[in-house]
Amino acid sequence: MPKALEILEEAMTLPRAERSFVADRLLESLDGEAGLSPAWSAEIARRIARRESGESSAYSREDIRKDVQALLSK
Structure with a gap:
């Protein structure tokens, strides 16, 4: 299998x-x-890592x- 197809599958x-970033x-x-x-x-990569780690x-x-509707109805 050509290398490009292997990379695509992965x-x-x-x-x-992460797919969007790539x-x-x-x-x-x-x-x-x-x-x-x-x-x-770099910021996008950092945010992805924080989100995936649960941080x-x-x-x-x-x-x-x-929440917005509740605030507006006060």
Whole structure:
């Protein structure tokens, strides 16, 4: 199997955020233009790592909507 297909198969097993990061870097390499600065790329990688380790959490859109509605109805 060609190396590119092996890499693609492995990349497809990554979580969505990491696949997005990889896709962005690949597209950036084709365009020759900076899509994300190195600082933003590092920040994205840091946030992904924090989220996957459980160090940070996320809130659902529905939970946020309920909280905002509760605040607005006061």
